[in-house]
Amino acid sequence: MAQAEEHRTQETLAVRRADGESRSLAASLPRLMLEARRIANNVTHGLHGRRRAGAGENFWQYRRFVSGEPAQNVDWRRSARDDHLYVRELEWEAAHTVWLWPDRSLSMAFASKSARDSKLERGLIVAFALADLLVAGGERVGIPGLMNPTSSNNVIDKMAQAILHDTATRSSLPPSFVPSSRAEIVVLSDFWSPVGEIRQMLAGLSASGAHGTLVQIVDPAEESFPYAGRVEFVEPEGGGAITAGRAEKWASDYIALVAAHRDAIRAETSKLDWLFSTHTTSRSAAELLLFLHAGMTTAKDAGGKAGRGA
Structure with a gap:
């Protein structure tokens, strides 16, 4: 119980920080990028326009x-x-819906000394900034099971308030729902969930024909395993703890397991023509935001980009 309360406090602080950071980040990016995406899509669809559900x-x-x-x-x-x-x-005929899911589970609070942000903060910053840019371009943005799609100019405030007042259990993966066939979905998570759960999530979200992007946000320490000597590793979501007598001997096996886990996720997303990428919190949040914009612009023929780090 104490751990859950501590996490909620961390989440509140992360939301408030992400609010300010995302506004600054979104304002620093060229708005012409979103307009270019709109023009490109209009050309692609030709005279048929972009039939979407909405007003x-x-x-x-x-x-x-x-x-x-x-x-x-x-x-x-x-x-x-x-x-x-x-x-x-x-x-x-214009706007469509983009569903954003920033993972807020306990494991996302982790941050090593070499990280710019915690995984939680980075996911929220990018989600808020992306929502702001999309709404500025006339799109609608929602959070599955938490916030209905909106095109409000104060979308960041709405997202922040929805998250701060959420009393549900913090889940790593989005809840089961049926998006419209033309919706786009962006899931920002560390994706340490079992591949079977990720496969089930993908099957549900893609069943209607929706397209999406999975971004694995990881801490630099989760990439390189920079540990040595006697170290106790604690799983933050109820998985218990394990102690390594000489942690450096685990490094090669750990890195191989991470690579295999990612390959399995990539295989699942490739089957559906979804995108999968990784992002380390030692890198720039703007870099990830630019990647997501580009991926959403060329989603239908960007299979070669799947798996590229951002």
Whole structure:
């Protein structure tokens, strides 16, 4: 119980810091990049435009009801014909939805001396900054199970408040939900979850045809394993502790296991034409933000970029 409370305090401080850092980061990037992405997509879609669900008059599609949405969104007539709840979406010719998931689980609070930020802070900074840029370009941004998609100019404030008032258990991976077929999803996590859980998450999120990017945010110490001598390693999410008599002897096996874990994730994302990348917190947050922008711009034909570090 004490550990959970301590983590919530760390999270509150991280959210407040990320709020300021993300505004500065977002303001420093050329807004023309987002406009270039919009123009490129419009050319690609040609005269058909970018049919999206949103504010409009014409029916677009039914989609599954997402936990946390207002009950008045439910189309009860359509839902009566099935065992699930459905929402009636209207057509929007410009904006679409980008779902962002910054992992806020206990393991994300880790930060070694060589890191610029904790993994938690870095994930929040980038998520907030990306949301700000997307909304400035007319897109809608939401957090699965926590915040409905919005195009509000104060999206950072809305995200921060939603996170600060969240009383649910901090999960590493996003909750199960059904995004629209044209939605984009960005998951920022350390992805130390078992590959089976990651595979299950991907299967659920991609079932409707949505495209996404997984970014593994890691601390420099998690990359290089710079430990020597007698060291006790504590798993922050209930996995217990283990003591190494001579930790340096574990380094090669550890690095091999990390590589194998990443290869397994990359194999799963490649099957779905999703992107997978790694980012170390000793590097610039702006570098990751630029990578995500580029990945979202060329998502359909960027298979060669999958797995490139950012």
